[in-house]
Amino acid sequence: MSYQALYRVWRSQRFDTIVGQQMVTQTLKNAIIQNKTSHAYLFTGPRGTGKTSAAKIFAKAINCPNNQDGEPCNDCDICKGITEGRLNDVIEIDAASNNGVEEIRDIREKVKYAPTQATYKVYIIDEVHMLSTGAFNALLKTLEEPPSNVIFILATTEPHKIPLTIISRTQRFDFKRIDTSDIVTHLGHILTEMSVEYEEQSLFVIARAAEGGMRDALSILDQALSFSEGRLTTDTALKVTGSLTAERLDQLVSSCFKHETEQGLTLLQALLSEGKESSRMLEDLLLYCRDLLMYQQAPNLLISQNGMMTDLFKELSDQMPAALIYEYISILSDTQKEVRFTNHPDIYLEVAVVKLSNAGSLTTAPAQLDATPVDSVGVSPTVSDEVVQGLLERMSQLEARFKEVGSQQGVQSSKKETPKKSPSKSSYRLPTERVYQVLNEATRPQLVQVQEAWDELLQLLTVTQRAMLKASQPVAASPKGLVLAFDYEIVCQRASEDTELHTNTKQGLQRLLQFEPAIVCIPSDKWAGLRNDFINQRPSSPSDEQEAPDEGAYVQIEGEAEQVQTETTAVDTAVELFGEDVVEVLND
Template sequence: MAYQALYRVWRPQTFGEVVGQKIVTQTLKNSILTDQISHAYLFAGPRGTGKTSCAKIFAKAINCLTPVDGEPCNHCDICRAVNENRLTDVIEIDAASNNGVDEIRDIRDKVKYPPTEAKYKVYIIDEVHMLSTGAFNALLKTLEEPPAHVVFILATTEIQKVPATIISRTQRFNFRRITPADLTEQMVKILDQKQISYDEPALQVISRAADGGMRDALSILDQVLSFGQDHVSLENALEVTGDASDRQLAAYLSAVFQQDLDQALQQITQLFANGRATTRLIESIIELFRNLLLQQNSPELVASLNYRPLPESLKPFAAQLSTAQLYQMIGFANETLQQLRNSTHGDLFLEVLTVRLVNLLRETPASAVADEQAVAVDQTLVNQLQTEVQQLQEQVKQLKQTGIQSPATVAKPKKTSHQAAPKVNRQAIYQVLAAATKEDLSAVREVWPDLLDKLSPAKRAMMNVSEPVAASPAAIVVAFEYAFTLKTANEDQTLQTDLKQELNHFMNNDANIVLVEKDQWPALRQDYIQDLHKKKQQQLGEATPTTATEPEQPAVISQAEQLFGKTIIKVEKD
C-alpha cells in the first residue's frame, strides 16, 4: 500500500480520540445520547484542530447501527462505509472550489430526497466562509428549515466572514488551539507505537512550531522523521522548523542585554548561516521577552505554565531590565514581525531590530538607579510638606489653648527657613517684561507639556507646580506655586540646565529661564508698570513744558496692553 502521511493515518475515528476539544466532543456525544440532533451545526476554529474530523465522527455516530455511549462502533456497515468514503448519504463539499450559486441550488434541490442507506443525510461543507454572497442567500432557507432527515455541518477557519444570518441558524461550536502539552503527548503516543526513538526537546520544538494545530504537528513530525532516518532529534527538529535552540537564543539576547552590538550581530549571522527562519526567530525572541516579564513579576507562575523555558543565563537580566524597557522591546519585535510579511529581506530586518534593541538599552538607564533617585527626591518633597503641616497643627493647637485674640494682639509666627520669601532677580524679570509679548508666551505654553515630558520623573513632579507667566525671545519667567519647590529648583543646577536645553530645542532659540514665586509675581509685574510709568512721565516732562492738555494715549499704557492684553488693563484717571 502507498505511504500515507501521519495526519491521515492517525486521524481520529471516535470522539474519545480527538485531542484537546473535550467540551465540543462531550456536548456532541450528549446530544446523540439524548437524541437531540439539531438540523445544522457550525464548527469554527484554527486549522488542524479537528473540525472536519469531528464532523465525520458525528455523521457516523448519528447513523451508526450499534452506537456505544454516543460513540460510533466503527464496525457496522455504515461506519465502515463512512471511513472508506463510499457512503452516498454523507456528502463532503469543499466550499473553496464549489462556492457558486448553482452548486448550492443543486444541494437545495437534492435535500428533499431521503437517504438511501443511513438514517440521516449529512452535508459537510468545509471552508464555508468561501461561499459567495449569492450562495449564502441560496442556502439560507434550506438551512433554516431542512427536511427531518438532513443534517448540515459547516466548518470554517474564519468565522468573521460568515454572515450573521447563517450563524443564527446553526449550533455554533468553537474549536480551541491545542496546547503544546497535548500535542507532545499525542506525538509521544504515535512514536511509541511505531517504536521510533526521539528527543523530548525536539517534540517541544515541533509543538511550538505547530501553533496549536495537530495536523501541522504531525506534518512537521513526518518531515523530521524523513530527514533524520527514523529518529526525532533536536537538531533535525530545529532544521525543519527553522527555529533556534535555547542556547543560541540565550547567547544572542545576552549580547543584546550587555549592549555588545558586534557580538549580537555575529550571533545573527551564525543563525542565518545555519538556515534559521527569521519569522520563527523573532517569535521565539518575543516569547523569551514575555517570560522575562513574568519572571520579574511572578517567577512561580513561569514555572507552573507550560511556556518555553527561560534559559538560566537570562534570568539575572530580569532584575537588571525595567518593565518599560521590556515593553518597548516587545513592541520593536512585533513591529519587525509585521514588516516581514511584505518583505523578502528577513536578515536585514532582524539586524535592524538588533541595533534598535541595543540603542534602546544605551539611551535608557537601567531602571533601579533612576527609580531610586526619583523616589528619593519625591520623598524629600513629601517630608517638607509634612513639616509644614505639623507646624500649622501646632499653631492651631496653641490658638485653641489660649483662646482667639484680636488680630492686633495675636503674635505672628516666625517664618522658618523654608518659608522665607526667596530672593528675586528683579533686573532679569524687568528685562523679560521689557520685550515680552503675548505671542511668545502662547508659544511657550504650547510646548510646555512636551518639555516636561522630557524630564526625569522626579524633576517632572517638581515642575508640575509651575507655569510660564511671561516670555520674550530672549527669556521666559516661570512661576512656582510653592516657595520650597522654588528654592529646590533654584539649587538644582542640573534641572535648570535640562530646562534650558529642552526649551531651546522646542523653541529653536537660546532663551534663558528666570524662576519666581507665584505669589510674588503680581507685585513684581505691578512694580515694573509703575517704574515704567514714572520713567515715561520724566521723559515727557523733560521734553515738553507742562500744559493743560492731557495726551490721548500714554506710551506706558500701550506697552502694558501689548504685554497683558487690553482686556486686563484698566485705565483710571488720578
C-alpha cells in the same frame, strides 16, 4: 499500500481522541445521547484544530446503530463506509471549488430524497465562507427548514465572512488553538505507538512551530522523522522548523541586554548565514521574551509548557526588569509588522538588534544588578529611601530658586511696560541684489503674461515641483528675471536650492511664452519690505524717473494690496449683479 501522511493515519475517529476540544466534543456527545441534535451546525476555528474530523465523527455517531455514550463503534458497515468516504448518505463538499449557485441548487434538489442506508443524510460543507452571495441566499431556506432526516455541518476558518442570516440558523461551536502541552502529549503518544525514540525537548520545538494546529504539528513531525536517522533529536527538530537553539537565543538576548551591539550583530549574521529565516527568528525572540516574563511571574507553569530552562535564561530572567522586557517585546512586534511588507527583512532584523541593544540604556547596568537585588520594577530597595530624600531636597532648592527669579522678573516688568522683542532669526539669506535687478527692468505686461500662464505652467512640472510652486506666486517679472514669493520660508529655501525645479520652470515658460527668465525665490513676508526699499532708493530726478519702471510692474501682497483686492472684488460683484451699463465707478 502507498505511504500515508501521519495526519491522515492518526486522524481522530472518536470524540475522545480529539485533542484540546473537550467542551465541543462533550456537548456533541450529550446531544446525541439525549436525542437533541440540531438540523445545522457551524464549526469555526484555526486550521488543523479538528473541525472536519469532529464533523465526520458526528456523522458516524448519529448514524451508528451500535453507538455507546455518543461515540461511534467504528466497526459496523456504516462507520467504516463514512471513514472510507464511500457512504452516499454522508456528502462532503469543498466550498472552495463548489461555490456557485448551481451547486447549492443541486443540493436543494437532492436533499428532498431520503437516505438510502443511514438514518440521517449529513452534508459537510468545508470552507463554507468561500460560497458566493448568491449561493448563500440559495442555501438560506433549506438550511432553516431542511427535511427531518437531513443535517448540515458547516466548517470554516473565517466566520466573519459568513452572513449573519446563515449563522443565526445554526448552532455555532468555536474550536480553539490547541495548547502546546496537549500537542506534546499527543505527539509523544504517537511516537511511542510507532516505537520511535525521541528527545522530549524536540516535541516542544515542533509544538511551538505548529502554533496551535495539530495537523501542522503532525506534518512537521512527519518531516522530522524523514530527516532523522531512527531517533528524533532536538537538533533535528530545530533544523526542520528553522527555529533557534536555546543557547543561541540566550547569547543573542544577553548581548542586547549588556549593550554589546557588535557581538549581537555578529551572532545575527552567523544565524542568517546558516539560512535561518528572519520571520522565524523574530517569532523565536518574541516567544523568548514572553518566556522571560512568564518565568518571573509563574515559573512552574512555564516549565510545564517549555520543557526545560537553561542557566543563562534563569539568570537573565532574574536580572532583566519587567519594563525592559516590555520594551523588547514592543520593538520585536513592530519589526514583525514591518517585515511582512518588505523584500529586505534582514535589514529590519539588524535594526531591531541595534534597538534592543540600546533599549533601557537608563536602567541599572548588569554589573550593578549582580551586586544589588532588584524588585519587580527594577528599583533597588536599599537605596530607594536615599534617592527619594535627595529628590525632595533638590525640589525644595528649585522651588526657592523659582520664587527668587519670579520676584526679580516682577520688579523688572514694573519698570518696563513694553519689553523689547528679540528679532526672529531667519536661516534664509535674501537675494536682495537679484531682486533689485529684476525690479529695475520689470514691466507690467510681462508680469500679467506670467500670471495668466501660471496654472498651465504648473501642469508641465512634476507632482513634487507642482506642490512646491503651489505655495508661491509671481510678484515681479522682467525680460531676464522672475521673482516668486513663497508662503513658507522653508519651502522658499528648498525651491531656491532645487536646480531641477529652476530648469523645468524655465523650459515651461520658454514653451508657453518664449520667455526664459532667471528664477529668484523670496519669502512672501519679506516682499513688501524689499519693494518699499527699492522704491525709496530710486533716484528722484526727472530724467531718472522717466527711465524707472512703473510701480504696477510688480504686485504688493500685504497691506494696501489686500485693500485693492477687496475694492476690486466689490466692483466685480456689483457689475455682475447690475450690469456694466448701470454701474459707474468713481475714483476718489
